[in-house]
Amino acid sequence: MGRIWSILFLLVPILGVAFFVWAIADIWPLNNHWLPENINEPSRVIDGLFMFILYLTGTVFIGTSLLLFWFLWKYDADRNAEPVKYMHGSHTLEVVWSILPAATLLFIAIYQMNAWANARMRRPTIGPGVDLIAGTADDELKPPLALVTGRQFEWRIRYAGKDRLLGTNDDVFTVNDLHVPVNEEIVLQIESEDVLHSFFLPNARVKQDVVPGMRQFIWFLPGKTGRYDIVCAELCGWGHYKMKGRLTVESADDFNSWLAAEHAKQEQSSFSASEGEE
Amino acid sequence: MSGATIGAEASPAHASSGSIGEFFSTYVFSRDHKIIGLQFLFSTLLWFLVGGLLALGIRWQLAWPWAEMPVIGRMLFSAEGGQVSPEFYTMLFTMHATVMIFFVIIPILAGAFGNYLIPLMIGADDMAFPTLNMLSYWFMWPAFICIGATFFMPGNGAAGGWTSYPPLSVMEQAAPGSGHAQTFWLIGVTFVGISSMMGSINYMTTIIQMRAPGMTMFRLPMTIWGMFITALLQAFALPVLTAAGFMQVLDRLINTGFFIPEGLVVNNSVAMAGGGQPLLWQHLFWFYSHPAVYIMILPAMGMVSDIISCFARKPLFGYKPMVYSISGIAGLGFIVWGHHMFVSGMNPVLGMTFMVATMMIALPSAVKVFNWLGTIWGGKIQFTTPMLFALSFVSMFIIGGLSGIFMAATPVDIFIHDTYFIVAHFHYVLFAGTAMAVFGAIYFWFPKMFGRMMNETLGKWHFFLTFIFLNGTFYPMHILGAVGFPRRLADPYHYETFRHLLGLNQFMSVCAILMVATQIIFAYNFITSMFWGQRVGRNPWGANSLEWAAPSPPGHGNFDFQPVVYRGPYEYGSPEVDTDFYPQTQPPPESSDGEETAHDA
Ligand SMILES: [Cu+2]
Ligand SMILES: [Cu+2]
Numbered sequence: 001m002g003r004i005w006s007i008l009f010l011l012v013p014i015l016g017v018a019f020f021v022w023a024i025a026d027i028w029p030l031n032n033h034w035l036p037e038n039i040n041e042p043s044r045v046i047d048g049l050f051m052f053i054l055y056l057t058g059t060v061f062i063g064t065s066l067l068l069f070w071f072l073w074k075y076d077a078d079r080n081a082e083p084v085k086y087m088h089g090s091h092t093l094e095v096v097w098s099i100l101p102a103a104t105l106l107f108i109a110i111y112q113m114n115a116w117a118n119a120r121m122r123r124p125t126i127g128p129g130v131d132l133i134a135g136t137a138d139d140e141l142k143p144p145l146a147l148v149t150g151r152q153f154e155w156r157i158r159y160a161g162k163d164r165l166l167g168t169n170d171d172v173f174t175v176n177d178l179h180v181p182v183n184e185e186i187v188l189q190i191e192s193e194d195v196l197h198s199f200f201l202p203n204a205r206v207k208q209d210v211v212p213g214m215r216q217f218i219w220f221l222p223g224k225t226g227r228y229d230i231v232c233a234e235l236c237g238w239g240h241y242k243m244k245g246r247l248t249v250e251s252a253d254d255f256n257s258w259l260a261a262e263h264a265k266q267e268q269s270s271f272s273a274s275e276g277e278e
Numbered sequence: 279m280s281g282a283t284i285g286a287e288a289s290p291a292h293a294s295s296g297s298i299g300e301f302f303s304t305y306v307f308s309r310d311h312k313i314i315g316l317q318f319l320f321s322t323l324l325w326f327l328v329g330g331l332l333a334l335g336i337r338w339q340l341a342w343p344w345a346e347m348p349v350i351g352r353m354l355f356s357a358e359g360g361q362v363s364p365e366f367y368t369m370l371f372t373m374h375a376t377v378m379i380f381f382v383i384i385p386i387l388a389g390a391f392g393n394y395l396i397p398l399m400i401g402a403d404d405m406a407f408p409t410l411n412m413l414s415y416w417f418m419w420p421a422f423i424c425i426g427a428t429f430f431m432p433g434n435g436a437a438g439g440w441t442s443y444p445p446l447s448v449m450e451q452a453a454p455g456s457g458h459a460q461t462f463w464l465i466g467v468t469f470v471g472i473s474s475m476m477g478s479i480n481y482m483t484t485i486i487q488m489r490a491p492g493m494t495m496f497r498l499p500m501t502i503w504g505m506f507i508t509a510l511l512q513a514f515a516l517p518v519l520t521a522a523g524f525m526q527v528l529d530r531l532i533n534t535g536f537f538i539p540e541g542l543v544v545n546n547s548v549a550m551a552g553g554g555q556p557l558l559w560q561h562l563f564w565f566y567s568h569p570a571v572y573i574m575i576l577p578a579m580g581m582v583s584d585i586i587s588c589f590a591r592k593p594l595f596g597y598k599p600m601v602y603s604i605s606g607i608a609g610l611g612f613i614v615w616g617h618h619m620f621v622s623g624m625n626p627v628l629g630m631t632f633m634v635a636t637m638m639i640a641l642p643s644a645v646k647v648f649n650w651l652g653t654i655w656g657g658k659i660q661f662t663t664p665m666l667f668a669l670s671f672v673s674m675f676i677i678g679g680l681s682g683i684f685m686a687a688t689p690v691d692i693f694i695h696d697t698y699f700i701v702a703h704f705h706y707v708l709f710a711g712t713a714m715a716v717f718g719a720i721y722f723w724f725p726k727m728f729g730r731m732m733n734e735t736l737g738k739w740h741f742f743l744t745f746i747f748l749n750g751t752f753y754p755m756h757i758l759g760a761v762g763f764p765r766r767l768a769d770p771y772h773y774e775t776f777r778h779l780l781g782l783n784q785f786m787s788v789c790a791i792l793m794v795a796t797q798i799i800f801a802y803n804f805i806t807s808m809f810w811g812q813r814v815g816r817n818p819w820g821a822n823s824l825e826w827a828a829p830s831p832p833g834h835g836n837f838d839f840q841p842v843v844y845r846g847p848y849e850y851g852s853p854e855v856d857t858d859f860y861p862q863t864q865p866p867p868e869s870s871d872g873e874e875t876a877h878d879a
Contacts (some may be wrong), residue, residue: 005661005669008745012673016753023757029781033757035693036775040667046364047687050760053687064676067651072669077591084851084858085656089596093652094645101644105637113630115689116590120626148329152545194544195446196556198621198696199439204763205693210624211556212445213539231774233696233764235439237446237453238365241768263781 002076006069009121015067029063040204040220040251043272047113047205053108077230099242119205124219144189144217145180150197150210155230159259176245178230180222181255187219198234201247209234222249291765307416310834314415316727318385319720321418325381332374337558337751339367341780341787343769350452356453366456367478367768368437372455375440376425376463379574380470382585383712384464385418385481387577388477388512392505396481398825399831401841401863402643414476414541419471423467427460427588436463439766441567443693444537445758451545468523471516478512481505490824492754492843497862499847500594503601504580507608511569511576514612520564522559528555549633564615574708578715579646582668584847585722586653588821589665591858593848594643595652603642610639620691620781636686645681647672653777658851658858660722663737664820666720671711671747677707681756697765699759705752714744724804725818728810729830736803743796750789754782759837820859823847827863 021024023033035047072159129138147158147166157178161170168187182188190199193209200207204220250258280767292400308314338347339362346352363369391436391599393411404410429436437455438447446452447460464538485498485506498506528534535551536558587594588755594600616632661666685691694700717740723731763776770776817826822845828837841863847858854867 002659002661005666008742009505009669014747015624015749016677019304019753019757023760028756032778033782034760036761046693047526049683050693053684053690055507055519061676061680064647064651065673067753068654068669068673068676071651071654071657072659075590075654075659076523077405077660080658084590084592084654086593086851086853087595087651087656088593088848089599090651093648094596094599097648098641098645102638105640105683109634112633112689113686116630116633119630119689119692131821151543164481170488184580189309194542195449199762200692200696200762207621207692207695208480209622211539212542213555214557214623216623229775230766231762231773235368235443235446235766238363238368238437240368240766241364242772244773253815270804 001119003073004075006072007064009067009072013062013069016065017062020054020058026249028091029031036202037224038203039226040201041222041223042118042204042221043205049112049115052111053120056104056108065166068188099103109193112124123217124187138208138215142187142219144187145193147179148178148199148210149191150199150232150236151191151245152195152237153232153243155199155232155243155245156193157245159262161259170263172259172266176230177179177248177278178245179248179250179255179258181252182222182249185219187217190216190218190251197232197243200231200233201228201248202230202231207233211217225249286629288542302663302805306666309404309412309641311397311405311408311411312727312832312836315390315392316412317415318389318393318418319391320443322382322386322390322423325377325422326386328558329377329382330797332370332377334372334673334791334794335362336367336374337787337790338362339768341588341784344770362768364768365437365713365789366434368439368453368766369433369435369498370441371766373425373429373435376467378708379427379570380467383574383708383716384470384474384570386713386716386740387574388474388481388505388508389418389545391501391577391581391716391723392477392481392508393725395501396484397488397498397824397827398506398726398836399823400485400488400493401824401837401843402484402488403835403837405480406487407480410476411480412475414480417473417476421466421469421473424462424469428462430458431462432457433459436460441563442526442559443563443806444529444556445528445539445542445544445549448526448537449542449544449549450530451547460818461527464523464527464530468520471520471523471691474512475516478509478516482513483508485509490841490843493824493862494843496598497843497846498584499580500597500600501565501577501580501823503604505717506575508576509603510574511608511611515566515569515573518562518802522562522566525562525588526559528748543707557619557623560619561615565612566647568615568618569608569611571704571707572607575712576607576764578671578712578719579604580724581719582715583650583653584821584823585664585668586650586672586847588722588819588849589660589662589668590654590657591660591850592653592657592745593846594649594851595655596649597846599645600649603645606642607639615637617686617691620688626688633686633688635687637683640679640683640686643675647676647679657856662721663732663734664718664722666738666741666745667714667736668720670741671704671715671718674706674710674714674748677753681706688794693762694759696764697759698755698763698765701765702759703753705755710748710752717741717744720804723825724807724811725814726825726828726830726832727728728808728811729813730807731814731818732807732811733803740796740799740803743799744793747789747793747796751786751793757784817861820857822849822861824862827861 023030027140039257068264124142125139126142128141143164149156154175157174159172160166194213206218206220208218228247230247232243344361346360433455436459437453450457525536529536533551535554537556540552540555614636617636620629843862851858854858
């Protein structure tokens with residue numbers, strides 16, 4: 001029986017690895033069962049880090065699982081005639097298998113930091129600040145293209161409009177419909193009006209919880225036109241599942257004409273309703 | 279006399295000798311740690327069934343969204359034509375997690391096995407505070423009632439996730455489950471906390487004060503070390519959760535606004551109070567709930583270590599490094615909670631420090647895996663049912679441990695946070711890890727608890743099928759996570775990105791249903807073996823630790839002699855004796871003074 005059980009444990013690394021390879025290789029029925037298309041150039045590094053950790057942990061997984069199988073196979077009481085190795089441990093081994101993983105883990109941690117800083121701490125700038133030294137704290141930050149406000153259960157979007165300032169008269173309002181120009185660094189201000197939500201762009205590797213009472217910014221650089229999902233990734237109530245938005249990446253010209261058209265539409269309807277309403 | 283204090287079978291004879299009052303004091307309001315342990319065991323196993331059925335509700339909706347639920351659909355949702363409603367779905371995953379964490383894993387490890395094993399394994403006649411111990415079980419009942427009652431309240435239960443993040447959980451108008459159900463949920467969880475705290479104080483005191491002569495700290499079995507460190511974690515982390523729970527109750531009842539910011543408009547009505555911060559709750563909650571992750575696995579690791587050493591017939595490899603690594607986990611466990619909050623809006627600089635600490639806490643886990651492999655290397659492995667479950671713990675914990683590294687890496691976590699990748703991770707740790715270890719522990723200590731063996735053939739079938747189906751259920755979740763498939767969505771398929779993942783989800787749901795069905799084998803085996811299993815003597819496995827020197831089942835006061843400990847619990851295959859085991863209580867053969875013959879450095 002020991003052999004059968006050993007083989008069961010051998011199946012873990014074999015099938016475990018095979019399943020991932022199957023998905024990565026995009027073979028039926030697991031087509032598109034892997035990292036979705038990434039349109040955000042700078043966040044390619046996140047996919048790279050994911051794969052880096054996958055290869056590293058995969059190696060450890062295969063190694064330790066094979067050892068487990070081999071020991072079970074070899075030291076099955078029914079077959080192993082040798083006496084038990086009466087020992088309580090090995091100081092050398094303990095030192096080796098503490099230091100090696102410690103160094104590896106520390107390396108992984110440090111290796112992540114730049115990507116994290118780029119994604120969350122280095123908001124795009126449009127030039128040096130008052131002291132005219134680029135790369136300092138008071139660099140002139142790129143203003144947000146739009147304010148995205150999460151509420152149960154929709155994304156309300158307010159474009160800064162021509163003057164690039166939020167809260168002025170030329171602001172353009174949409175719901176669940178976010179358009180951005182391609183090949184430009186996009187900065188969005190994200191807020192919540194009621195409960196927690198999370199602004200998740202699977203295709204741009206962007207995810208940020210929106211917290212009522214906090215003003216936050218996210219940024220990405222879409223390198224490809226198309227339509228993509230905006231997902232709410234933080235539980236926000238019974239309708240959480242349907243809090244779906246659409247991201248449309250289009251050429252700068254298309255974007256500008258779309259924005260102008262939306263603006264015109266809005267002018268028309270606000271004249272017919274109450275004038276000057278915010 | 280001694281055998282008559284345990285088990286339903288013996289109860290009529292015993293009860294006839296006394297009054298109803300005596301029956302109650304012996305079996306209901308018992309102060310005997312073994313009875314209390316069994317009370318915890320039976321209660322938690324019943325809740326395990328409830329939690330499993332809730333999980334099937336989730337799996338049903340994910341595989342066949344909005345389809346009529348078979349059998350119970352019409353009963354539960356007559357208005358919706360038998361289909362799951364989205365608010366019911368949010369309740370399902372909230373209560374699945376609540377039941378599994380607070381009513382199953384934590385109380386089955388500390389409450390059931392901690393209670394049953396601690397006095398027996400350290401050679402004590404009972405816990406240090408038997409009355410407190412009894413109360414720790416009976417304080418679970420207000421929790422059972424509070425949380426059980428929420429199923430019958432508006433929203434059919436709390437629905438803010440088991441994490442209960444405000445403002446969703448605080449504002450009544452935010453969700454159907456955020457009414458009374460949420461208040462009762464918070465009170466219920468607080469009662470679990472009180473129960474755990476009583477247990478924790480008792481375990482620490484008992485382990486420090488009541489060890490048998492010769493039982494030094496470094497002769498304690500790993501199970502006891504696991505329970506000891508768990509008790510420490512509970513004692514330091516629980517007050518924070520309790521305080522946070524009360525703050526949320528106050529926010530809900532008298533608008534204190536600890537977690538509610540200014541100017542909130544929820545569902546078109548303005549929040550009364552303001553000036554608070556939703557992130558504060560997350561910090562307080564995870565300050566408890568990260569250590570709780572270790573509360574939910576350290577005792578399992580301890581029990582697995584004991585089982586593996588016993589059935590490898592070989593000393594545990596690196597006993598002291600094992601002890602140091604769980605102590606390291608206990609220390610580091612308090613400074614890593616922020617890894618749950620990388621994308622929460624917490625200062626990203628803080629995210630970096632939490633990442634480094636979190637990476638480092640993977641180290642002790644790695645050391646433990648290597649030591650388990652070292653233990654089976656060169657042994658004589660007996661593939662008994664408890665051993666198979668313990669080995670599967672190691673095999674599955676490797677997966678669950680390694681997948682944790684992805685979430686610890688901040689940039690990668692941006693993408694996989696709140697996706698099925700994390701769901702895969704914690705189910706590999708908590709189900710494939712802890713629950714499998716608990717099954718192993720039940721098979722291992724069942725003969726001690728009831729004086730009878732569980733059926734080995736049924737046990738192996740139970741293991742084999744559970745092992746296959748759990749991997750079928752949870753392994754594909756990694757792949758879903760890689761696509762970014764979010765958790766907690768009642769219908770993820772209306773997103774174009776996730777539409778094509780339905781087929782894989784159906785496969786997983788079929789596996790989940792079969793996995794739950796497999797547990798019928800276990801229930802049958804458990805119940806029939808309790809009454810008709812093969813009778814055993816004191817030490818059916820040939821194990822070393824003290825509980826095996828007591829009668830099976832042990833009577834009131836546990837030992838029929840004063841146990842004296844001569845060595846550590848892992849002296850298997852010792853050259854000093856002819857048998858392949860060398861119990862802790864067996865005096866050394868000659869005039870040697872009983873010092874442990876440890877050859878390691
Ligand atoms: Cu949401
Ligand atoms: Cu954690």
